Amino acid sequence: MPLQGVCWFLCCRQGFSLLGRDYGEKEEEESFELRNKEDSTSNGRSEVSEEMKSLIIEKNKMGLEEESEVLVKWLLRVVRGNWIKQRRYWFVLTQDSLDYYSGPEKGARRLGTLVLTNLCSVIWPDKQMYKETENKFNPEVVEHIYQHNPILKYTHGPLYAPLLPFPYGSLEHTHSGKGYGSVREEAVKLFNCLQQLESAQEPIPIIQxxxxxxxxxxxxxxxxxxxxxxQTSYTPAPYTAAHLRYWQLLTCMSCTFLPGPTVLKYLRFHxxxxxxxxxxxxxxxxxxxxxALEKTKCRxxxxxxEEIQMLMSREEMLCTVxxxxxxxCQLYISSHTTANEVIRRIQEKLGLLESKNTFALFEHNALWEQPxxxxxxxxxxxxxxxxxxxxKSQWKLCFKLYCLLxxxxxxxxxxxxxxxxxxxHEMVVRGHLPACEEDLQTLAALRLQITMGDFSTHAPCPPLDELFPGDMLEARVLMSLSGPQALPPCLVAAQCCPTSQRFPKGLLTGALWSHTTTAVNKRKVEQDICLRSRxxxxxxxxxxxxxxxxxxxxxxSRRDSMAAYLAIARQWSGFGCTLYEVDFYISSTxxxxxxxxxxxxxxxxxxYRQGxxxxxxxxxxxxxxxxxxxxxxxxxxTAGDRDLLxxxxxxxxxxxxxxxxxxxIRRQRDKSEDVDVTIAESTEVGCRQLASMQPPTLLELPSHPV
Incomplete structure (x- = not known):
């Protein structure tokens, strides 16, 4: 692999990690700077497309003569002490070390070695410059840092190793079951994906x-x-659409994940x-x-x-509730908008802030609904x-009453x-309001009066399942069909025969079984047709x-019909409760x-027993x-000495x-009153005093992990 112009800092010390070191520490180990010889005579930047070749992907114990691929170049070693000295050495970069020799000749004396392990990192800027530029943003000093550290700047070339130090092939950082390699390998692949953004016609799949x-x-x-x-530092063409793709991905990242504290500090500096x-x-x-970094929580x-499209243009999404x-209604939301914020805005819009009842958002589908x-x-x-x-047309986000207090x-x-x-009415149609059939028919008629006014032969009538609980109708039909039904002669004869005679062994066994199966299937089809007809x-x-x-x-009137409807529904003692199906129930008795x-x-x-x-x-x-x-x-x-499962x-x-x-209940009681109620929060039913908890806001819907 060729190396064209290397300009970076290397430092190896115990426990050192990229961007994680306190730059105020005293320098105890030797650190040195490598400069290309041509850099000492030219004031421009070195070509940085190959600067990352100095970072090693794997650790390999091989001698110089055995190395299949090495990088060699004359470089200047800058030794920092009481004064700065520059000395010219022949450097050889292998897969596990950086060696410098007295010359390029074979057999030349090796003067020193820097072992490249997971403790070896590339750093920017150096410690003194970090102190000088922190919170000052001196343009000249910052410019000097970037000019002498091409690793920090935009590059056309690929990366050969991550910018951050990761363990070499550590198994704990692999996700082969999901199709991923090691973190080091994926880091290099992702940089290639980033570079593809510049020329991609549709960047959203790459961003996702x-x-x-x-x-x-x-x-x-x-x-x-x-x-x-x-890639957004010192870009050759910073105002082009290709370069802005990096900013767009950085926008999406900032609204999805927060970086670690050290990288977050560096990002804000940038x-x-x-x-x-x-x-x-x-x-x-x-x-x-x-x-966004001030609001983002891990997604x-x-x-x-749709969200990525909005983020790329720095706009908000339109959400229908x-x-x-x-x-x-339609509301504009950002990547940070919570359900409580939406509820609050809708309550303000509808004048419901003073309501004694609480509201929630629900995911609603034709088959299910959940808060x-x-x-x-x-x-x-x-x-x-x-x-x-x-x-997607069946799914919708709904704003509804949650706690009917x-x-x-x-x-x-x-x-x-x-x-x-x-x-x-939703409860009635679902069959969650136990009532006699006459009351249910009256409720359906009142529904028609409320939605359509007085009866008219020309008025389109909604389907029955929007007015009357379908489960009740189906149960009644099944009950009427549950009596003994006449069977075909072949099945009657088959039932009268012993098992040994019903399925005789021999050549015709398959044919007889096929005939019986066909008769059963035919009977089932006839029953289905009869059921639909009924x-x-x-x-x-x-x-x-x-x-x-x-x-x-x-x-x-519509108002009178609505009042009559709710009057019938309130006759049930459980009016206002939310019903959940329970597969079985066991009491302590x-x-x-x-x-x-x-x-x-x-x-x-x-x-309740259903119905x-x-x-x-x-x-x-x-x-x-x-x-x-x-x-x-x-x-x-748990109620007293009783346990209900x-x-x-x-x-x-x-x-x-x-x-x-x-x-x-806590909000309605005086804060000083002791409430002898405990809540189980984990798989082991634990207890916690409600009185010691901070009262939530009106719109807070506590959701304990289950």
Whole structure:
């Protein structure tokens, strides 16, 4: 490998690491500077495309004569002492050492060796210059540092080793299972990716690839920051689109990962230098990055395509948040916007800051719905939704009532009252409001009166599944079809025959089995057709009954219809609670039940049989001593001397909602009052006094790790 112009500092000392040394320490070891001979006579920069060849990728114990590839050059060794001396030596760079000889002849006397290990680093600037320039930004001194340390400046050539010292091939820094090599190898590959940005027609895939590698290989984050600082320093064409690609990637990095403290200090130094060119694109990016570094927390995923586009142009993203019902609003968000901030802004916009109830953001899909933690970054939520949802059109972010603490205080003229009605109707359609069929038909008719006004034969009618719980209709049809059905003669005969006669051994065994299987499949198809037919008949009958009730509501105003709807729903004692499906329930007394509802409300936790209005058991919060995860998917509640265990897949949602209700209880009580309630926070149900905790803000949704 050729070496064209080497200008850098090398230093080897025990425990020394790049950028990690206190520059105020006393110099005890020998440090020296190497200069190209041509550099001593020319005032320009040496060609830096090959400066990184001096950094070794692997450690190899080979003699000079055995070395397959060595770099040789006349260099000046600058020895610093009471005075500076420059001496000319013949330097030989191998894969594990830097040796200097009296001359280039074979057999020349070796005068010294610098062993290149993981303790050997390239440093910039030297200690005295660091003291002189820290917080002063003397342009002449800074210029001198960069001119005499080409390792700090932009290069067209490749890197042959990382800028930071990593262990040589350490197994702890490899991720072969994910397709990655060692950190040293990946660092060199990433620098090549950075250089490809200059000529790439579409840079976003490359940027996402670099960010993804940094997400997996944490040690590379500081390395990429150093590489980007290098490529944005003393660039030959700083105002071209190709050069700005480095600034765009640096912007994305600053909004995704924070560098370590030492590299962060160096990065801020670099940004201040760039800000000395006001009103330039580089200055705009430097200011944006400086502000981002004050807000950035480590992201859970790589920014999406849309977010990277916005970051490259230093703009904010437009996020759509839906309300219960058909309403929605659009908000501008940054990479640092949290769910709590969005909730606060929406409450201000809708005049809900004085509400006694709390609100949350929900991820909503046709198949599921789950709350978003208050501290979650909205940008991460949007990115996860893009990755995990097959049809993005079905996914949406919703602003809804979360803790219904005081339904009576909601004004009938407020938008909060509309939210309450819409969320109540969602519960009805999902089958989470136990009521008789007549009440459900009346609720469906009131829904039509509210949304469409008086009955009209020309008015388009919504599908039944938007008005009436489909599970109830299907269960009734299945019940009617559960009686004994006539079987085909072949199956009747088969059931009367002993097993030995039913499947005789011989040539025709396969044919007889095939005939029986075909008959069974045919019977199954017939049953499916019959089921669909019965479902259509029942749906038509139910829809007819709903329409008749709708006709009887002529003249009802929207407000009166909404009040009548909620009056029927409030007849259930569990109105306002959130229901979670529980696979099974075991009490300390040994009672066992399957397929229940666990209802979490403002004052208690209750158990219901699915479809039944009366609670099997209800536990006021004052009786609950602790709650949390017991084991796997098991949720445990301790009330006095009783332990209740629930098997459920909704552990996180249950914990989050119960935490929110307990937080509301603390806010309503006097701070000096002792609250004898404990919370389990880990897999071993631990206890913690709620009174000792700081009361959260109105919009805080505590989310304990599960």
């Amino acid at each position: 690839g670099v960010l993804q590698t940094c997400l997996v290989l944490r040690p590379l984050r500081d390395e990429i920051y150093c590489q980007l600082v290098k 940004l201040k230098i760039q800000s000395q060119s006001p009103e330039s694109e580089m200055d705009n990016y430097a200011s944006f990055i400086s502000e 859970e995923c790589v920014p999406s395509w 839906h309300y219960p019902g058909p309403g929605s 978003v933690a208050g501290s979650a970054l909205i940008a991460d939520v949007l990115t996860f939704s893009t990755k995990e949802t097959e049809s 005081d339904a009576d205080s909601i004004s009938v003229d407020s938008i909060e009252y509309l939210f309450l009605f819409e969320q109540c 479902l259509k008949e029942e749906a038509a009958a139910v829809m007819g009954a709903i329409l008749e009730r709708w006709k009887g509501l002529a003249g009802y 040994g009672s066992f039940s399957q397929k229940l509802w666990l209802g979490v409300a403002a004052t208690s936790v209750s158990l 039944e209005a009366e609670a099997l058991e209800s536990l006021p919060y004052g009786q609950i001593c602790s709650y949390g995860v017991s084991d796997g998917n098991t949720f445990k509640i 629930f098997e459920t897949s909704k552990l996180t949602e249950i914990m989050q909602l119960m935490n929110a209700y307990f937080s509301a």
